[in-house]
């Protein structure tokens with residue numbers, strides 16, 4: 001039997017229930033489906049344009065469906081542009097400008113929907129809401145991707161927010177450009193307004209305006225509310241209090257966008273515009289809320305250093321990178337060598353080079369990508385020597401076991417050799433030694449006594465995902481001595497893999513302590529977001545599992561959560577899940593059904 005692919009996301013093959021509400025599933029309805037579908041938008045502008053993508057795709061595929069949208073009146077202009085849908089406005093949401101309104105106003109829609117579904121004679125489903133899959137963090141998904149997956153919708157290359165722009169917006173924007181003396185593509189849109197905990201200092205935006213003009217000849221159009229106050233920089237245009245459509249019209253003509261974790265960034269993402277998004281607040285996981293586009297660099301420097309706000313220098317370097325590579329975007333935003341996802345998180349800049357990071361936690365410096373273009377003859381001539389030195393020869397030539405030291409894998413050229421070796425030889429076991437002297441709670445760091453030039457900094461998940469891509473699954477972690485631990489991976493050819501996997505032991509490095517798990521499979525399935533995870537996120541996984549009716553799995557995660565942080569909250573969830581798994585009905589097992 002082929003081992004189950006643990007990295008394959010749990011993609012439901014049937015309609016699920018979420019807190020008792022039946023969820024739609026695109027593969028379970030005929031194209032002629034004419035029942036009722038409910039779409040409950042989150043309260044923010046970004047939530048709306050992301051939700052519009054799913055609404056748009058479902059409308060296109062099921063034109064006879066009766067779509068009912070719950071939305072926020074602040075975004076009425078855009079909502080009413082979504083053709084062929086009925087709209088219900090929910091109560092006024094909490095707003096950063098007035099600091100009044102209801103928090104989570106959309107929650108009030110659920111009772112109404114539940115009642116209508118029970119009373120309605122036509123088939124009715126919930127098609128969009130905040131019901132993402134519990135393994136979304138382990139998969140590094142945005143909310144949009146995870147929600148689409150829950151209803152069986154594969155967005156493919158349409159995984160972008162959807163922004164309905166009309167001719168009127170375009171005409172207005174053309175005229176605005178003429179009046180302000182701006183040229184299409186020769187200005188940047190800057191959006192400096194958000195909730196106070198997400199704002200980047202105003203004076204840094206001011207410096208940025210001057211840099212953009214002096215270095216790149218770009219004038220800045222500031223899209224915000226008047227509360228931000230005027231910017232008196234030369235050439236700056238204050239475009240305060242525009243309609244959402246007008247902002248869309250301007251974004252469609254801009255050459256660059258710089259903004260925060262807020263609505264306008266998601267609008268820009270819909271338009272494939274080179275963009276830099278600055279993250280301030282560490283309470284959210286950037287990959288989950290990021291503006292969904294391959295054209296963005298997300299500056300998350302605050303997650304690495306002591307300073308909460310990313311520095312002006314790093315933001316400027318991120319802009320410089322986008323601007324100098326703009327002809328070949330988004331291709332020239334680097335990919336992670338381990339998991340192959342786009343490594344678009346910027347964690348710093350040194351000597352004009354950016355430090356990129358992937359959602360898997362792997363860090364890589366900008367010059368590494370220049371090195372990649374070198375012909376092979378120019379790479380380190382002592383490479384062969386270093387390989388034999390770093391492979392721990394056990395005295396005999398062992399064709400079944402391969403050993404690597406993580407510090408040697410920090411060189412991209414050596415990494416490539418190793419990848420070729422592992423990809424062409426079906427080893428039974430691969431062992432990777434880690435120097436634990438520099439190990440941190442977020443995963444291990446590179447060895448300090450690195451002989452080779454280092455350009456990759458590994459993280460536990462990067463290693464797991466890299467090995468899995470090559471057909472090796474985590475099996476155990478052995479403590480070798482007080483300085484070294486060894487990650488042991490089993491090849492797919494090794495028929496004991498899955499069985500061993502279930503009885504092996506690994507740790508969650510971010511669980512508040514080095515919490516041992518009894519299954520590597522569980523680690524990969526639920527907890528492999530070490531770079532961003534916090535112990536409190538564990539209860540979030542439990543809640544999501546319970547909402548979807550995965551009671552047995554919820555119970556097992558609740559036990560991990562309780563061991564991680566023994567609190568009243570985690571205990572309550574543990575008892576709840578024990579009760580549910582004894583007396584509740586599970587909806588679906590964790591198997592992918594493959």
Ligand SMILES: [Zn+2]
Pocket residue numbers: 336337338339340341358359360361362462
């Ligand atoms: Zn990666």
